[in-house]
Amino acid sequence: MINIQSLNKNYGKQTVLKDINLSFKSGQSIALIGPNGSGKTTLIKIILGLVIADNGSIYVHEKDIRTGPDYRREIGYMPQMSRFPEQMKVFQLFRLMKDMRPDVPEDKYDLTLYESLKIDKIKNKNLGSLSGGMKQQVSAALAYYFNPSILILDEPTAALDPLSNEILKTKIRESLTQNKLIITTSHILNDLEEICNHVVYLIEGKMTFNESIEALKEKTSENKLNKMVVALLQKK
Amino acid sequence: MQKICFNIIYDLLKNKAILGYFILLSMVGWGVFMLESQPEKALLTLLQITLMVLPLITITFTTIYYYNSNEFILLLLAQPIKRGALIIGLYTGISIAFSGAFLLGIGLPLLFYYPGIESISLITSGVLLSLVFTAIALLISTYVSDKARGMGIALITWAFFAFIFDGLLLLFMYQLADYPIEKPVLMLSFLNPVDIARILVIMKTEASAMLGLSGAVFQNFFSGITGSIVSVLVMILWIVGPYLMAHRKFLRKDL
DSSP: EEEEEEEEEEEETTEEEEEEEEEOTOEEEEEEEEEEESSSHHHHHHTTSSOOOOOOEEETTTTGGOOOOOGGGEEEEOOOOOOOOOOOBBHHHHHHHHHTTSOGGGGOOOOOHHHHGGGGTTTBBGGGOOOOOHHHHHHHHHHHTTSSSSSEEEEESOOOOOHHHHHOOOOOHHHHHHTTTEEEOOOHHHHHHHHHHEEEEEEEEEEEEEEEHHHHHHHOOOOOOOHHHHHHHHHO | OHHHHHHHHHHHOOOHHHHHHHHHHHHHHHHHHHHOOHHHHHHHHHHHHHHHHHHHOOOOHHHHHHHHHHHHHHHHHHOOHHHHHHHHHHHHHHHHHHHHIIIIIIIIHHHHHSHHHHHHHHHHHHHHHHHHHHHHHHHHHHHHHHHHHHHHHHHHHHHHHIIIIHHHHHHHOOOOOOOTOOOHHHHHHOOHHHHHHHHHHHHTTGGGGGGGTTTHHHHHHSSSOOOOOOOHHHHHHHHHHHHHHHHHHHTTTTO
């Protein structure tokens, strides 16, 4: 579904991503982890076309992302910090987004998160007046709204309350059974453990390991994701 | 692209700053004609205001608006929308809002009290200036990612075109007063869109008679139809040039 080939990115002299090669398939739920500043968000932004790579190429559904923005129809994105136009009301945001996505017919909308997170209750509020967690809820509902086959979630659970957190995780697990591809970054490994079946670890822009959780379990004979990561890092 | 453009205009209409700008222009526009019995003088007052206030407000507001739209831009670019379409939509939306405010605020009273070639040329200059300074503001804000620095550069740019440039030009003329410098000065004034707008309007009014001998070269050039066409063309270059640079930068910018 997503194919990344020898990707490099520098901000000035600072190397952010160095020779990344990755291949993600449908049905995979990727935990993209690594210390702060390891390039996780940059990688995600490059996939979305928000940041432009220095060299290397990315294919989404066999299509080079440099050929045009249409590949983004398949991607639902939940940013790390949800920042919306302050003056806009929640319902206006959804109206705007529907307006921008004429390619998705109305009966294809995925309203489950919109309903279970009760976005309808806050639809007349200004986006600027929402708390960080509420913005994340709106953002999560929006990422799923147009029924994408790929979901990219950047720190989705950090600001959410326990209940919304569970709702989102249930939704992620459910979308795995529908053969979607999910890429999640987070520092809360306990959350990731419940929803991911594959781990990609970045350190200083370099891919340190890229394996399924099953394989990691065998390698490290640990059961918890955080222990596996620690064990692997100590080996290196 | 149209959808983005409509959304920007809709957003701007809700914005109090653009409404304030329109009210300010209307008050000045109607007020000057009510206070001044000679419409010719009123037009010159409006010209001065157009040349000073319009660039200042257009450039600062557009710069602020771009930085404040960062979220909006990120939100839309995560959707299947071309970057090119977004920046064109942004530019068109802001330009329509500013030119509209000027047309309604200053244009209406001008046409009402003083319909004639002078008013038409002032209205044309005002609209062109709005387009020029919106483009320059976009150029600044796409190149400078820091908001405070961007605003600073926008203000310096305004000051440069509003009076620093003229000061330098005067210095140049004063130093070389013994030589026939009318032609070079004419060329140099094309480097400043505010000057082009000023000359374009003044040459249409009787005030041009007071420009003296060196003014005759200007008079010859600008009062004719070629002069008007050339100055409008140069103004269009001042719109297209900065806009295209901003467009190019926006296409390959990290957001």
